[in-house]
Amino acid sequence: MFVNLNNLLINKNPCPLKAPNLELFDETLDINSTENYELSVQVSPDGFSFCLLDTIRNKFVLIRTFEPEENKYFNADKINELLSKDDFLTRRYKKVNVVLPSPKFTIVPAPLFDPGKRDEYFTFNHILEEGNIIITNKLSDPDAFLVFSISKPINDLINSFYPGVHPYHHIKPLLEHISHSRKSVNGNYIHINVEREFFNLIIFDHNTLKFCNTFNYRNISDILYFVLNAFKNLNIKQEETIYFSGLTEKYDDLSSNFSIYVRNIKFAEPSGNFTFSYVFNDTDLHRFLNLFSVANCE
Secondary structure, three states: OOOOHHHHHHOOOOOOOOOOOEEEEOOOOOHHHHHHEEEEEEEEOOEEEEEEEEOOOOEEEEEEEEOOOOOOOOOHHHHHHHHHHOOOOOOOOOEEEEEEOOOOEEEEEHHHOOHHHHHHHHHHHOOOOOOEEEEEEEEOOOOEEEEEEEEHHHHHHHHHHOOOOOOEEOHHHHHHHHHHHHHHOOOEEEEEEEOOOEEEEEEEEOOEEEEEEEEEOOOHHHHHHHHHHHHHHOOOOOOOEEEEEEOOOOOOHHHHHHHHHOOEEEEOOOOOOOEEOHHHOOOOHHHHHHHHHHHHOO
């Protein structure tokens, strides 16, 4: 099921703002020292979250997440309210990253990429929704360009609050994480990233990107069907390990059902030139893998 993000974002009756669904912060956090921090923000109709990396200690010291009420979405007005009223989001930072999850993207190998054909690459696979624009990210592994659409109201908000910041599609930090993690894996590296209404399946065979696709789903059976069908077509065996990130956790229905068909299930932990404050110790960090991993992006 595809959701018309533009309609959601311009709706004039947003769901009411509530307290953060999750808030963790280290006692060293100093709101007057944000010019020593790196801010990473993830924005979508499904949720809004941000974290702070203390660049002096290379340590994450804060995370806040907001979720809309059940069966509702964040529109541009609500996201504007979050950006303008949160005590940290209006400060100056050493660096700002913005992540935009979306099911609609296309990967084009760098040797074949022509900037003038950017719109053609996207519309070959997707319909460009009214009020959306197309932008690109450069990928390093694989050597390619990622072409995706973004809501113009959201893009305008990002430019007004953080001038000069070029947003990242969520696949970029996800591939950045996989690039480092798969080096210790001999053979296939399989990763499933679960969002609210879609999931990504990414498979590397040694140094080659073998499969990268997005599937919309309504229930767990849909996810199982799409993944197991891909495994069958790619001749992937039950002995393989699957790495999960996003909206899943140990012993939930999704991981429990997968354990029937796949022998090894792991949850991807963020990694890079950073550590986490002890306040994150009891948090499922894989749920925010893309938000934390964007600190690895150039």
